[in-house]
Amino acid sequence: MTDNVVHLFKDPPPTADKTPTTLAVPEASPQTAGAPPRPSSWRRTVRRVRVVATDERTRSAGRAVVRHGSYVVGGTRIVARRAWDGRTAARYERMIRAAEAAGNLEVAAEWEERGRQYRAARHQRRMDLLTSPERVVKNAAYATGGTLAGLLLLGVALAVATKEPGDVVVPVMALVELCRLLVVIATVVWGPLVTLGPWLALCGLWAVGRHQQAAPQWALPAQQRGSDAGAPITPSIVVTALRDLGIAPLRKAIKEMGDAGAAMLGPIRIAGCGVEVDVTLPSGVSTQEVQGRRRKLAENLSRHEHEVFITIPTAARTVRLWIADSGALDEPIGPSPLVLDAGLRADYKKGKAPWGQDLRGDAAALSLYQRHMLVTGVSNQGKTAAVRALALWLALDPSVEFRIADLKGIGDWAMFDGIATVLIQGPTDDHVIQATEMVESGVTEMERRLTSPPGTTFPPLIVLVDEAQLAFMCPVKDEEGRPYGGSKATSRYFMAARKIHNQGRAVNVLLWQGTQDPTDQNLPKLVREGAHTRASLALGTESQARMALGDKAVDGGAAPHLLRQGLDKGTLVVASDGIAIPAGQASITVRTHYIDDDQAAEIAARARALRDGVTTLTVLDTDEPTDPLADIAAVIGTAPRVLTQDVLQRLATTNPKAYGAWTHTDLRRVLEGTGAEPYKSDGRMVVSRDRIARALANRDTDGSASAAQ
Numbered sequence: 200m201t202d203n204v205v206h207l208f209k210d211p212p213p214t215a216d217k218t219p220t221t222l223a224v225p226e227a228s229p230q231t232a233g234a235p236p237r238p239s240s241w242r243r244t245v246r247r248v249r250v251v252a253t254d255e256r257t258r259s260a261g262r263a264v265v266r267h268g269s270y271v272v273g274g275t276r277i278v279a280r281r282a283w284d285g286r287t288a289a290r291y292e293r294m295i296r297a298a299e300a301a302g303n304l305e306v307a308a309e310w311e312e313r314g315r316q317y318r319a320a321r322h323q324r325r326m327d328l329l330t331s332p333e334r335v336v337k338n339a340a341y342a343t344g345g346t347l348a349g350l351l352l353l354g355v356a357l358a359v360a361t362k363e364p365g366d367v368v369v370p371v372m373a374l375v376e377l378c379r380l381l382v383v384i385a386t387v388v389w390g391p392l393v394t395l396g397p398w399l400a401l402c403g404l405w406a407v408g409r410h411q412q413a414a415p416q417w418a419l420p421a422q423q424r425g426s427d428a429g430a431p432i433t434p435s436i437v438v439t440a441l442r443d444l445g446i447a448p449l450r451k452a453i454k455e456m457g458d459a460g461a462a463m464l465g466p467i468r469i470a471g472c473g474v475e476v477d478v479t480l481p482s483g484v485s486t487q488e489v490q491g492r493r494r495k496l497a498e499n500l501s502r503h504e505h506e507v508f509i510t511i512p513t514a515a516r517t518v519r520l521w522i523a524d525s526g527a528l529d530e531p532i533g534p535s536p537l538v539l540d541a542g543l544r545a546d547y548k549k550g551k552a553p554w555g556q557d558l559r560g561d562a563a564a565l566s567l568y569q570r571h572m573l574v575t576g577v578s579n580q581g582k583t584a585a586v587r588a589l590a591l592w593l594a595l596d597p598s599v600e601f602r603i604a605d606l607k608g609i610g611d612w613a614m615f616d617g618i619a620t621v622l623i624q625g626p627t628d629d630h631v632i633q634a635t636e637m638v639e640s641g642v643t644e645m646e647r648r649l650t651s652p653p654g655t656t657f658p659p660l661i662v663l664v665d666e667a668q669l670a671f672m673c674p675v676k677d678e679e680g681r682p683y684g685g686s687k688a689t690s691r692y693f694m695a696a697r698k699i700h701n702q703g704r705a706v707n708v709l710l711w712q713g714t715q716d717p718t719d720q721n722l723p724k725l726v727r728e729g730a731h732t733r734a735s736l737a738l739g740t741e742s743q744a745r746m747a748l749g750d751k752a753v754d755g756g757a758a759p760h761l762l763r764q765g766l767d768k769g770t771l772v773v774a775s776d777g778i779a780i781p782a783g784q785a786s787i788t789v790r791t792h793y794i795d796d797d798q799a800a801e802i803a804a805r806a807r808a809l810r811d812g813v814t815t816l817t818v819l820d821t822d823e824p825t826d827p828l829a830d831i832a833a834v835i836g837t838a839p840r841v842l843t844q845d846v847l848q849r850l851a852t853t854n855p856k857a858y859g860a861w862t863h864t865d866l867r868r869v870l871e872g873t874g875a876e877p878y879k880s881d882g883r884m885v886v887s888r889d890r891i892a893r894a895l896a897n898r899d900t901d902g903s904a905s906a907a908q
């Protein structure tokens with residue numbers, strides 16, 4: 200056993216007893232137990248150096264050194280450049296290069312002429328210099344002689360005054376004394392001046408460098424680095440952002456322009472909650488290339504992508520940048536004038552619906568006169584609210600009739616009960632069928648109007664289908680096998696929509712459609728192209744944006760696909776001649792006022808009060824008419840009398856199949872002998888509610904009497 204004992208000392212001390220020595224192993228210290236071996240000293244040093252080097256204090260000290268050093272170096276460079284520019288024709292050369300790079304040959308020629316004039320003047324100065332020593336000597340002699348003569352003359356005057364002949368030289372001696380004094384002062388000041396001079400010069404250079412921020416970004420103090428986000432837009436920021444856009448010819452041209460790169464920019468104007476600047480691109484750079492790099496440009500300008508809009512104005516090779524003040528677009532815009540002004544009225548023909556604000560912060564108002572409309576967007580972005588805001592405004596013109604099909608049917612349009620003559624609300628195929636028949640009734644009305652004598656005026660009829668994609672996607676076929684949905688020549692909704700698009704405008708029968716997420720299937724090309732006013736909320740892709748607004752608008756910079764889903768609710772890109780769009784642009788971005796359900800109900804109540812008793816039909820009867828008298832009573836509703844023309848129109852809406860082709864003769868024929876025949880009131884043919892009611896009552900009594908017999 201003792202053979203196995205390891206002694207920890209050289210000569211074990213003699214022990215009294217021969218009991219085996221047990222090794223007392225000290226308790227493992229936390230450091231040693233299972234701990235890795237202690238690092239060697241150089242490693243420790245490296246680690247320590249790394250800690251010190253990466254410490255924030257070291258970093259800021261390093262940054263400060265680099266920063267202030269760069270200020271001096273940069274300042275020297277700037278001062279040297281200015282001096283060089285001042286003494287040579289370099290400035291003119293640079294401007295010529297910049298103008299050439301920008302493809303502006305006229306400006307280049309102008310600078311060339313200025314440079315030529317500068318050189319000629321310089322040459323003249325140099326020639327003058329050749330003859331100048333002689334002139335200098337001569338002038339100096341004249342000046343000295345003149346001064347001495349003057350002083351002597353002064354001395355003579357003094358001597359005469361004091362009667363002291365010695366005073367003649369007093370002024371001359373005073374001058375000599377002055378010179379001596381100046382020499383003394385110079386010798387005293389010279390020493391410190393020589394010592395301080397270089398330091399003062401250094402401070403001057405540092406100040407110039409600091410003023411021009413001539414240090415790398417990373418070396419700037421934290422607040423200046425951080426304040427970049429949302430920093431005011433200056434020409435140099437815009438030029439740098441364009442330079443770093445990754446477009447090689449643009450980069451090269453801007454580099455060649457040097458400091459004169461800002462010549463590409465027009466004036467930076469305040470525009471709403473941002474600024475606007477036109478950029479004339481150098482030749483070889485297309486406006487499309489810049490548009491395609493919106494995100495990068497925004498990031499270079501320290502903005503989010505949605506805060507920079509690139510449009511193409513009329514001037515050639517020019518892009519117009521609108522750059523929002525940081526975060527300004529996330530601020531809500533105020534409530535709608537419809538909500539604020541309870542006395543507001545609408546005028547279909549001459550008025551414009553107050554819809555919201557454009558990005559410049561100017562009111563955006565849309566004329567709805569004789570324009571079909573298409574509003575698209577992904578779900579829950581505010582499509583219904585945007586269309587409804589327009590309809591609410593127009594409802595304040597009592598001459599406008601609405602026929603509304605809301606194929607979502609959760610009550611978004613419920614407030615139009617009592618305003619619209621038809622209100623269909625629901626998402627089922629039955630609702631789609633009714634909506635289709637409603638649009639077809641619009642076609643019937645349109646055709647009736649088209650055959651009216653020339654000069655007839657037509658009250659506006661808005662046929663509105665919200666969630667129209669459901670109509671296009673409806674798989675149901677009618678009894679003749681014609682599909683309600685789809686985009687074939689037999690498709691009922693599609694054909695009705697097309698007919699209204701083709702001919703409705705002139706007779707004030709207009710189709711307004713709201714649709715979600717457009718595709719070729721749920722929004723056929725011919726239908727999207729038929730709308731005069733096309734507006735889009737956020738969309739998923741550029742191809743959808745093209746469907747929604749058309750290629751022209753998207754090629755001109757319209758980018759609803761770059762709106763932020765879920766954030767830019769109520770923001771629409773609008774392409775229409777009904778809204779003021781800056782010259783050269785194909786679209787305008789409008790942030791709409793949000794009118795919630797309660798406010799909408801209040802506005803609708805005002806609109807209802809302006810109309811006299813519109814009966815809203817919620818279900819369209821498509822069967823053969825079994826009882827025209829009862830149907831007439833139903834469409835008259837609560838109004839004491841209704842124009843025969845309106846009665847015909849409402850009958851056609853209720854049951855296009857039965858009454859669509861009815862004329863005044865049919866109406867007269869049905870009412871003849873009932874005591875409720877149409878009669879003239881204020882020069883126009885009307886049908887009386889009370890007389891119809893009486894006729895119905897009489898008929899019922901007669902009916903029951905004859906039944907009793």
Ligand SMILES: Nc1ncnc2c1ncn2[C@@H]1O[C@H](COP(=O)(O)OP(=O)(O)OP(=O)(O)O)[C@@H](O)[C@H]1O
Pocket residue numbers: 576577578579580581582583584585607715768769770790791792793794
């Ligand atoms: N102009 C607006 N400003 C701010 N928020 C708005 C605006 N318009 C709508 N919203 C918000 O968006 C929500 C959805 O609006 P709306 O029902 O009109 O969307 P939608 O696009 O019609 O939806 P869906 O396609 O699913 O029917 C509203 O409840 C409201 O909170």
